[in-house]
Amino acid sequence: MHTSSPTVIEQPAPVHHNRLYRRVVLPILALLRMGASPRKLAWSIALGLLIGINPVLGTTTVFCLTAAFLLRLNLVASQLANHIVYPLELLLFIPFIHFASRVFHIAPIPFSAAQVFHIAREHPLALIRQIWQWEWHALILWAVVASIAIPVIALALTPLLRKLLVRVEHHEYPILHHPRHNA
Structure with missing residues (x-):
């Protein structure tokens, strides 16, 4: 009597992606799978x-x-990118204001909390006006940077997203890992 052992089909190990992959890459893959064009997605992300x-x-x-609504871009992709860089917004806040005060030749922001509190107590309206001036000039500086950087980033991302779309179409990057069951 001949007994044969059952054929064992090796299952691939479950894919465990890091947080960045799950929070950034998978939503972009999902948008590509749903028909978002790489070009529009690149502009939305930028x-x-x-x-x-x-x-x-x-x-x-x-x-x-x-902006995404008015430009008819992908709202989800633009918000995803917006929220990813939130820590950078906080890190770049003071440098934008500092650099803008130098470019526009306005009084620099005092980096001492004691100075700010003193001005707030002695001249609150002047401080509000000064904060508005810092913000306004920093926003102008940011707009110049953004008007150059958005097209550069979008043009750089478009070919990458096109390649990613081809891989998605060939199911080389699954959105979710579906374990196969042995029959």
């Missing part, structure tokens, strides 16, 4: 990245939604 670092704190979501 727009979100640059709006996400504008120096007017608390405005990025509204600015990003408005």
Whole structure:
């Protein structure tokens, strides 16, 4: 009597992606699978990245939604990029204001909290006017940077997203890992 052992089909190990892959790459893959064009996706991401670092704190979501809607770009991709760079917005806030004060020859922002509090107590309206001036000039500087960087980033991302779309169409990058069951 001949007994044969059952054929064992090796299952691929489950794919465990890091947080960045799950939070950034998978949504972009999903957008490509749903029919988003690589070109429009690239412009949406570039727009979100640059709006996400504008120096007017608390405005990025509204600015990003408005710009993406008016330009008929992908709202999800622009918001994804906007939220990814949030830490950069905080890191670049002071440098934008500092550099703008030098470019536009206005009083620099005092880096001492004691100086700011002193001005706030002694001349609150002057401080509000000065903060508005810092913000306004920093926003102008950011707009110049953004008007150059958005097309550069979009043009760089478009071919990468086209290659990614080809891989998605050939199912080389699955959105979710579906374990196969042995029959």
